[in-house]
Amino acid sequence: MFNAQGEPHVTTNHIADELEISPGNLYYHFRNKDDIIEQLFARYEERMDAALATPSERLPGLEDIWLQLHLIFECIWDYRFLYRDLVEILSRNRRIRLRFARILKRADDSAHAVMRGMGQAGVMRATADELAATATNILVIATFWLNYAAARGDKDEQIAIRRGIVQVMMLVAPFLRDAERVHLNTLTQAYLD
Amino acid sequence: MFNAQGEPHVTTNHIADELEISPGNLYYHFRNKDDIIEQLFARYEERMDAALATPSERLPGLEDIWLQLHLIFECIWDYRFLYRDLVEILSRNRRIRLRFARILKRADDSAHAVMRGMGQAGVMRATADELAATATNILVIATFWLNYAAARGDKDEQIAIRRGIVQVMMLVAPFLRDAERVHLNTLTQAYLD
DNA sequence: GTCTATAAATGGATAGAC
DNA sequence: GTCTATCCATTTATAGAC
Numbered sequence: 001m002f003n004a005q006g007e008p009h010v011t012t013n014h015i016a017d018e019l020e021i022s023p024g025n026l027y028y029h030f031r032n033k034d035d036i037i038e039q040l041f042a043r044y045e046e047r048m049d050a051a052l053a054t055p056s057e058r059l060p061g062l063e064d065i066w067l068q069l070h071l072i073f074e075c076i077w078d079y080r081f082l083y084r085d086l087v088e089i090l091s092r093n094r095r096i097r098l099r100f101a102r103i104l105k106r107a108d109d110s111a112h113a114v115m116r117g118m119g120q121a122g123v124m125r126a127t128a129d130e131l132a133a134t135a136t137n138i139l140v141i142a143t144f145w146l147n148y149a150a151a152r153g154d155k156d157e158q159i160a161i162r163r164g165i166v167q168v169m170m171l172v173a174p175f176l177r178d179a180e181r182v183h184l185n186t187l188t189q190a191y192l193d
Numbered sequence: 194m195f196n197a198q199g200e201p202h203v204t205t206n207h208i209a210d211e212l213e214i215s216p217g218n219l220y221y222h223f224r225n226k227d228d229i230i231e232q233l234f235a236r237y238e239e240r241m242d243a244a245l246a247t248p249s250e251r252l253p254g255l256e257d258i259w260l261q262l263h264l265i266f267e268c269i270w271d272y273r274f275l276y277r278d279l280v281e282i283l284s285r286n287r288r289i290r291l292r293f294a295r296i297l298k299r300a301d302d303s304a305h306a307v308m309r310g311m312g313q314a315g316v317m318r319a320t321a322d323e324l325a326a327t328a329t330n331i332l333v334i335a336t337f338w339l340n341y342a343a344a345r346g347d348k349d350e351q352i353a354i355r356r357g358i359v360q361v362m363m364l365v366a367p368f369l370r371d372a373e374r375v376h377l378n379t380l381t382q383a384y385l386d
Numbered sequence: 387g388t389c390t391a392t393a394a395a396t397g398g399a400t401a402g403a404c
Numbered sequence: 405g406t407c408t409a410t411c412c413a414t415t416t417a418t419a420g421a422c
Contacts, residue, residue, distance in 0.1 A: 008201065008281060011415055025286030025388050027417060087277045087343050101346050129378075133363035138336060140360075142335035145346070148281050151336070153294050167333075169382060170326035185322075203395055218406050220399060 002081035007037070007089065013180055034093055041096050044079040048103055051075050052110045054118055060114050061083040062088040065172075067115070067167045071106075072142060080146050104139060111135035115172070137171050162191060197276035200282065201229070222350050226288055234289050237272040241296055245303045252314040255305050255377055258365075261307070262358045265300075265335060270354055273339050296343050297332060304328035308365070319368040324338060 001010045001018060016026040029135050030036045046129050049109055053070040058174065076083060082100075090097040109191075118124035143165035146157070154160050166188050173184055194211060196204045205226050223229045243249035244264040249257065269276060275293075283290040305328050312324075317357040319327065338357035339350075346355045359381050366377055 006281060006284065012417080013415070021387095023416090025419080026391075032417075033415095060196075070290075084280045084331065085278065086396065087340050088199060088281075091199065091346060095344065100344060104345055130363070130366070133360060133366075136332065136360060137364060140337060140341045141330060141333050143341065144333060147280050148333045151283060151293060152297055153290065166400050167326060167329060170323070171330060173323070205399080208395070214405095216398090216409050217400080217408075221405065226398070 001039070002037075007081045007085050008011055012036075021156075037089065038093065038096060040079070041099065043083065044075070044082060045099055045103065047075045047078075048072070049106070052103075052106050054110065054113055058118045061121075061146070062124075062180060062187065065114060066169070066187065069142075069168055069172065071160050073145075073165055076146065077157075083143060083146055084140050084150075086143075104143075107139050107142075108135050111138050115175075118172075118176075123180050124172070124175050125177070130175065134171055134175070141168050141171065166192060195230075195233070195280060196272075200278050200370065202237075205229075207259075229287065230282065231289060233272070234292065235273060237268070238292055238296065239304045240271075245296075246298050246384045247303065247306055253310045254384075255380060258307060259358070259362070259380065262335075262361055266338075266354050266358055269335065269339065270350075276339055279336075293383060296370070297336075300332050300335075301328050304331050308368075311365075316370055316373050317365070317368050318370070323368065327364055328339070328366070331361050334361050334364065342364075359385060 002015060012026055013023050014021045015036065019026065028173065030039070051068065055068055082089060090100055112131065115124060115126065115131055115134065117128070144166065145167065146160065148158035149157065149163070167185060173181055175186075176184060194207060205219055206216050208229065209216045212219065223232070244261065275282060279293075283293055305324065308317060308319065308324055308327065312319070335357065338360065339353065342350065342353035342356070362377060362381065366374055369377060
């Protein structure tokens with residue numbers, strides 16, 4: 001319901017209705033609306049933590065990154081209500097704020113690790129500054145891509161997700177070795193059709 | 194007030210209080226709360242349209258872009274309430290939604306024009322695909338940078354703006370000729386101290 | 387655990403006098 | 405134009421019976 005209508009438009013009464021229980025009963029199971037959000041957030045957190053885990057021992061190839069981005073974007077999609085009203089939700093709840101900041105930190109580390117791995121594999125070349133800036137840009141694009149799609153008025157949201165993944169890949173592309181940049185281009189073309 | 198507290202937390206009564214007029218009087222001047230937002234949006238729109246205008250006849254240098262980004266980020270900062278709850282505000286008001294989509298389109302055109310200019314000046318080199326992707330990424334970063342800073346828990350928001358500008362510049366950097374990339378690096382270092 | 391009933395507060399908006 | 409008064413709808417949350 002949060003995803004479909006936006007968290008601000010879903011009241012506790014709506015939730016109780018949907019569950020076919022009384023509002024009173026709902027408040028027996030949850031302290032308040034924020035508690036509901038917090039428990040949903042816990043599931044989101046677990047899922048995103050899993051998606052951010054370094055996927056394998058060996059050095060990452062383009063396909064590994066592609067897969068990981070998929071997991072991340074699917075997670076964002078499934079909890080898009082968090083992202084839609086992110087600042088508002090975080091401003092209301094200190095605990096969620098801290099936990100989301102931790103996720104961002106972890107995502108930043110993960111992006112760094114993946115790109116470092118590509119550097120070691122000789123596939124990517126970037127200075128430390130470029131690496132840091134790119135990691136940050138990856139986070140911002142991933143975090144707010146759905147909002148951007150909504151603001152632009154995009155209808156088909158499944159295509160929007162694909163575009164988001166491509167968009168993140170394009171952040172890394174300039175630092176790739178020629179062979180891999182061509183490879184990425186092939187992947188991208190096939191993916192957007 | 195919208196900027197300070199977030200649009201959802203500012204009631205029409207608060208606004209009337211702040212203006213030291215009665216709620217009834219407020220509703221004499223504005224049809225409803227959305228009408229207030231819409232009139233603020235009109236000012237924002239005018240300002241952003243000005244900031245997005247191509248700044249000069251001659252081919253753009255790095256400093257020109259820097260200045261234009263400043264104007265854009267200052268505008269975003271002054272109307273940050275729009276960006277904080279962007280999806281929510283756009284979902285409530287069809288007119289604002291269309292007008293904001295137009296601004297995004299204009300911004301995209303502007304980013305394209307500037308980068309094409311740099312290509313003509315021989316300062317930048319990118320394929321059409323790279324150019325399009327970079328333009329999009331510039332929009333997303335600029336649009337949601339303040340939200341990202343808030344989500345990360347950044348306190349000093351003036352520094353956050355500077356970081357945003359640098360972050361956008363870093364999107365373009367990989368496509369710059371060596372001399373200009375060094376130049377950009379110098380500008381960036383000086384700017385963040 | 388689940389319900390009904392309702393408190394308590396808020397917020398958008400209007401009526402009608404001045 | 406400005407005010408007071410107030411309506412109306414909504415929303416969160418609780419009390420207390422079953």
